[in-house]
Amino acid sequence: MSTKIEKIKNFRLYLLKQIENLSTQKLNKIPSxxxxxxxxxxxxxxxxxxxxxxxxxxxxxxxxxxYFSPFLSGAKPESII
Structure with a gap:
C-alpha cells in the first residue's frame, strides 16, 4: 500500500513542479x-x-x-483560484 501512496505523492509533486513558475493569470487562463x-x-x-x-x-x-464538487466531471471554473 505504501508504494501506491508514494506513487500518488510523487505524481502530485511532479505536477507542482510543472506549474511552479506559472503566474496566477496563466494558471487561470482558459484558452480559446x-x-x-x-x-x-x-x-x-x-x-x-x-x-x-x-x-x-x-x-x-x-x-x-x-474542494471536491467544483472539480467534478462536467464542471467548469467559476472563479479565479
Missing part, C-alpha cells in the same frame, strides 16, 4: 476553444482520485466538499 484552465485540471485530478478511492468505496471524501 476550451472550457477549463490549468488549475481546474489539477483540481479535477485530485477530485477524480478522491472519487475513485473514497466515494466508490462508500467512504466519505478526505477533503472539504468546496
Amino acid at each position: 476553444g476550451y472550457k477549463n484552465n490549468i488549475i481546474w485540471h489539477l483540481g479535477h485530478m485530485i477530485c477524480a482520485q478522491q472519487n475513485m478511492c473514497y466515494v466508490k468505496a462508500g467512504l466519505p471524501i478526505a477533503v472539504e466538499d468546496k
